[in-house]
Amino acid sequence: MARPHIEPYVELNDDYQPFTLRDFPQGAHYKVLSLDEDTGACSLKMRFDAGYSRPPGMSYSDAELFVLEGRVQVGEHTYGRGQYFFIPAGISMGAMHSADGFEALVFYNDGPPSHVESDQHHELALHEAFVSTNAYLDAPWLGTARRNPGVASGFAVKSLRMNPASKANTFLYAAIPEFMQDNISYHDCAEEAYHIHGDCSMMQFGELPTGGYFWRPAYINHGCFWSKHGCIALARIDGELYNYFHYNPWTTPDENARRAASMLYKEKPNLVEWTTRGGHNH
Ligand SMILES: [Fe+2]
Incomplete structure (x- = not known):
């Protein structure tokens, strides 16, 4: 995508x-x-x-x-x-x-x-x-989002569909009024959202109001976050979402990707060796 x-x-x-x-x-x-x-x-x-x-x-x-x-x-x-x-x-x-x-x-x-x-x-x-x-009636809200580390309290998600292989996911998210999260996020996947109602502001991109939309490729810094009135949005991701948090607004997507790879190395060293080794044919 x-x-x-x-x-x-x-x-x-x-x-x-x-x-x-x-x-x-x-x-x-x-x-x-x-x-x-x-x-x-x-x-x-x-x-x-x-x-x-x-x-x-x-x-x-x-x-x-x-x-x-x-x-x-x-x-x-x-x-x-x-x-x-x-x-x-x-x-x-x-x-x-x-x-x-x-x-x-x-x-x-x-x-x-x-x-x-x-x-x-x-x-x-x-x-x-x-x-x-029916996304409003038929699915439960989960009070914390995604794999650890989760986002700040006051933010909920509702999964509507997930691809079991790629972990691509379509979901609703909602923030309560005065939701605030003080750190910066990025992910290995692209993120997309449409604001059905409400507002959310980010340091890098300003306010996303009702009718606001973004398509954000992987490894782009976003946050900190503030929602004055709360919001509800339909969102999609094209792979598994992991929240990489930090406090440096000046990092580039390339630097973020390398930091993500180094974190994967600590968690799964053999997998990183496989992903970085040339010549394999499967
Ligand atoms: Fe995100």
Whole structure:
């Protein structure tokens, strides 16, 4: 997922564009939050007009959809705010219809948006990876985030989907009003988030308000943090997240990557030797 560092981007200031890609019906609109120019993978904010209909079909890419506002019928069921789908490539989604319209975050993870009309799943589709859940109603909040070391108290996460191999994860995070964390973080994975509501400020990038978005590649310093009013956000990471904490705002991503490798060396010396040795063929 090679995308440039985007932080912060506040989409509420920009207009929607008509979503006129081939094979998709009329009546949808989009804003690009981030785009991988090599693969066409993208994160979009989309608006679907009242009366929007899409026939059943599958995508060539894994896709994710999170309903921000409004309601949408998919097949026999109607879904509202907080509905989250992870739709593996080749899984046919039922016919989609929205009487009054809806807004959603839509992600295509492996390639550009695609829709192949079909009421059958592709024979190679990974059925067991499909997720349908209401993020606000159906999942528990965890009071501390991630592997140790955890973040400061007052910050919670709710996992919606995890890839068991890569540990790529889609989750909600929330901070209470006046949440504060005084150190600086970076990770081995890229991080992406959209602020559904609220604010969070970082020393490097200023305030991320409602409608704020970032795509942050690995090893970029972020923090300290302060949320005046609290916030709730949808976030994604493309690998296992480990919180490397420190207090030096001047380190570069290369220096952070070397520090991360040295910490891995202390924890798993044989693994580092393997990762740095040339000539292996597996
Ligand atoms: Fe982070």
